[in-house]
Amino acid sequence: MKIGIIGSGNMGRSLGLLWAEQGHEVFFGARTKEKGQAVAKFAELGTQGGTNDEATIFGDVLLYTARGVNPAEVLTSVEVLAGKILIDCNNFDIPEGFEFLPIKQSLAEKLASEAPRARVVKAFNTMAQEVFELAPRPLQDYQVSVFVCADDIEARKTVMQLADDIGFASVDCGELRYARLVEGLGDFIRLMIIGQLKNPYATISVNVLPASSEQRLGGRQPSNLS
Numbered sequence: 523m524k525i526g527i528i529g530s531g532n533m534g535r536s537l538g539l540l541w542a543e544q545g546h547e548v549f550f551g552a553r554t555k556e557k558g559q560a561v562a563k564f565a566e567l568g569t570q571g572g573t574n575d576e577a578t579i580f581g582d583v584l585l586y587t588a589r590g591v592n593p594a595e596v597l598t599s600v601e602v603l604a605g606k607i608l609i610d611c612n613n614f615d616i617p618e619g620f621e622f623l624p625i626k627q628s629l630a631e632k633l634a635s636e637a638p639r640a641r642v643v644k645a646f647n648t649m650a651q652e653v654f655e656l657a658p659r660p661l662q663d664y665q666v667s668v669f670v671c672a673d674d675i676e677a678r679k680t681v682m683q684l685a686d687d688i689g690f691a692s693v694d695c696g697e698l699r700y701a702r703l704v705e706g707l708g709d710f711i712r713l714m715i716i717g718q719l720k721n722p723y724a725t726i727s728v729n730v731l732p733a734s735s736e737q738r739l740g741g742r743q744p745s746n747l748s
């Protein structure tokens with residue numbers, strides 16, 4: 523795939539490098555052409571670098587890392603986003619004292635309202651950058667979830683494949699409105715990583731267990747507690 527990175531900071535650099543390692547064509551975009559080119563020089567693997575406008579034109583899939591910034595402020599024209607898959611990996615700022623509030627409008631939904639012709643997909647916001655250092659092996663051995671939401675089913679499947687390509691276990695989370703919950707998971711894992719466990723290698727995954735072969739506890743019964 524042709525992947526454009528919008529903002530080549532920690533997430534942009536790490537994910538771009540991993541995708542390039544898997545044979546995808548990657549263009550690192552940044553606010554200055556020099557920064558984008560410097561990241562591509564560091565990454566090697568045939569990657570290119572330049573401005574965010576150039577990365578956007580290049581990619582069929584775009585990774586958007588400018589937290590909460592309206593794409594109209596990042597790009598010369600948002601029209602170029604029409605039909606492109608736009609991955610939103612962002613989380614809100616961590617509030618003072620980890621006083622997280624319920625999310626009424628996710629960053630991904632905000633991005634979709636600002637780029638209405640793009641196919642916005644929420645993904646990659648529930649693990650710290652350090653985890654990417656383990657990809658694709660040994661990460662693959664741990665089946666770490668990447669929670670993926672989008673209204674456009676084909677875009678969702680494409681991003682799930684991009685997650686699987688680099689050693690994660692993608693989880694189809696349905697429509698983009700569920701990004702509110704996925705961003706809540708992003709808040710929870712940061713509470714663990716930074717506030718409680720203080721370990722950036724802590725992860726969060728959905729595990730589907732094998733069904734029990736017996737009903738020792740009587741099985742699930744209809745509730746009449748109403």
Ligand SMILES: NC(=O)c1ccc[n+]([C@@H]2O[C@H](COP(=O)([O-])OP(=O)(O)OC[C@H]3O[C@@H](n4cnc5c(N)ncnc54)[C@H](OP(=O)(O)O)[C@@H]3O)[C@@H](O)[C@H]2O)c1
Pocket residue numbers: 528529530531532533534551552553554557587588589590591595596611612613614646647648649650651652
């Ligand atoms: N780092 C993690 O462990 C991690 C994990 C999961 C999710 N996230 C989320 O992913 C997002 C990016 O995190 P990060 O660690 O990559 O941050 P970062 O290193 O600060 O990179 C963000 C990049 O966004 C671009 N940017 C910022 N403000 C901008 C603006 N006003 N206009 C245009 N571009 C702007 C910059 O790109 P250039 O300097 O290249 O122009 C900047 O380097 C955040 O929302 C974060 O919560 C981070």
